[in-house]
Amino acid sequence: MATFQIEGGHQLKGEIRPQGAKNEALQILCAVLMTDEKVYIDNIPNIRDVNKLIEILSNLGVKIQKLGQGSFSFKSDALYLDYLESEKFKEEGSSLRGSIMIVGALLGRFGKGYIPRPGGDKIGRRRLDTHFGGFIKLGAKFRYNKEERFYGVEAPNGLKGVDMLLEEASVTGTANILMAAVLAKGKTSIYNAACEPYIQQLCKMLNSMGAKIKGIGSNLLHIEGVEKLSGCKHTVLPDMIEIGSWIGLAAMTKSELTIKDVSWKDLGIIPETFRKLGITVEKVGDDIHIPEHKSGYEVTSFIDGSIMNISDAPWPGFTPDLLSIILVVATQARGSVLIHQKMFESRLFFVDKLIDMGAKIILCDPHRATVIGHDFESQLKATTMSSPDIRAGISLLIAALSAKGVSTIHNIEQIDRGYEDIDGRLRAIGAKITRFD
Template sequence: MASFRIAGDQHLKGEISPQGAKNEALQILCAVLLTDQPVTIHNIPDIRDVNKLIELLGDLGVQVKQLSPSSYRFQADQVDISILDTADYREKASALRGSVMLLGPMLGRFKTGRIPRPGGDKIGRRRLDTHFLGFEKLGAKFNFDSDESGMYHVDASHLKGTYMLLDEASVTGTANVVMAAVLAEGTTTIYNAACEPYLQQLCSMLNRMGAKISGISSNLLTIEGVDKLGGTDHTMLPDMIEIGSFIGLAAMTQSEITIKNCQIPQLGIIPDVFKRLGIKMEFRGDDIFVPAQEHYQIESFLDGGMMTVSDAPWPGFTPDLLSIVLVTAIQAQGTLLVHQKMFESRLFFVDKLIEMGAQMILCDPHRATVIGLNRQQQLKGIRMSSPDIRAGVALLIAALSAKGESIIDNIEQIDRGYQNIDGRLNAIGAKIERL
């Protein structure tokens, strides 16, 4: 198990480029299974979850060629479905939350699929019902082994398009059903579909491969099934979660940071939410410049009520940035209520921030109140452990702003979602040592 040793009270300065989007990568990489033609993907982040998924594709028989540090060519013309029955596949897939995204392409192209109960962050209940209910609507039948193997077996020999109303606007659930439906017979209509930029990217890529998807960027998708898909080239968006993390980092550490090539129109309300915390920023072309700020003040609602930031399906605020908003508010002036609606365990790292000196109240598993310190006192360094990807980076931001030295254990969680985060931050003035 690796750790970070962080020297606190560092003011950073310089330019930093966000990695390719992790959440987009997990969908796009699985989509290469839908064709036997070459698919080239650019701006792939070099992070643990993505690298494990690429390894898993190789195990399935996909030819993988790395063209540059962030570009790969995939060709799934020799896929061996029998691999799905091996213990090695079960072990690797169960350790990776994104492995569930393999199921839709396998059902669409090979008419069968197997997937173990996937792993990932321990942030609360993350049900798969939306995926399976969608597959069932298309005509798939599945069984679950209740023994130690915990395998889902799905028969999709008679996939037919249909109308469905998703029980929740799940991004991964929508993407999985879309990938199964593009090769199903007839027309599929998906209402209450997720419409995040990453899903828009997936649908646009599939259309370039020969799919017929309309309604992209809305919550009503119509998919006319086709017999076969071809190859394509695809470039992934920058990671909006990294961009938000760097905005919060700049504010907490009084740093002057320019975040490069942000694809600002695809960020939705993310910049506006950080502006409500009082953080100044300038859009310079497609770059975001965050000046060093000694003070930033949280806005109030028009009626004088306390500002609340909560998560919601796109175009609402992404739940992956609530941990960053929470930690950024520590040194603001004012009070903020953070309401995490989707995951009941994602705020349980608040105790570490309180131990560092933050003024917070964990109201319940879904809500926390932050009383901003307004630089009247500084956080102090402690030893702590990263419980999940987003909380890990929030703790890293807190440690960089704190007085003294901090150690963060279990940084494998951070490495799952952030590419060489220590090296990139050290390049602009941080002092992070990997132990």
């Protein structure tokens, strides 16, 4: 188990470039299984979850070449489908939730797909009903081995297009069903589809491979099935969650930072949500500039004067992955804010660690927390803690960088799952952080 030691209370300064989007990369990598031709992908982040999926693809028989930093080619022309039912795959796939999306790709192309019950962050229940319900509507038969916690879908007679309404706008569920439907016979419509930029990117990539998808960017997708897909070239977007993390870091440490090439058009309401906390987020070309907040930042209130409430929602609402960052940033704001995490019931449980650091937080229930900001009059104090998941981990790291004294964070493998060379990039802008294995 690796550990970070952080000497907090230092201002940072400089430029930082966001990595490729983790959530997009996991979808895009699964899509390489849908053709026997070469697929070239740029801007793949070098993080644990993505590297684990690349390893699974290699074990499945995908020919992988690293062409440069973040650039790879993939060719899925001779796959070992028996690997999907092996003990090795059950072990490897169960530790990575993103591996669920190989099912849709393989089901569309080969008529079958298998997956162990996936792991991932411990942030509450994350059902797979949307995924498998969509496969069943397309004509697949579902089986579940309860003893081995192993899922399977098979369609020996192929998939047939159908109109479907998803019970929830699941991002990975939409991606999975979309990949299966692209190679189904006939036309499919998916209503209440997720429309995050990651899904838009997947649709654009599939269309460049020969798919026929319309309605990109909306919650109603129309897919006309095709018989075969070809190779393509694709570039992964910058990671909007990491961009939000850097905004929060700059505010909490009163630092001046420039975040380079953020793809503003794909950030949605993220910049505006940070502005609600009083943070200055400046657009400079395609960069974000966060000036030094010498006098702190003040939470705005609603028009009627009631307390600010920031909650998550499916795109184009505010992403749940950034609520942990918002909560930490609010601890030093001037004013109070109610954080409402609607989608996952265990994501706010890390606040006890912030309370130990001196933050004023009332955990109302598993979904809501009220934060009373310190206005930097009382600095957070250093402590020893452990990272429970990716987003809570980076939030605790931001808190430690702003705190007085030396903090220790254990289980930083959770942070490494989603953030590339996080300690190296922080040191480059002046952070005092050391990694111990």
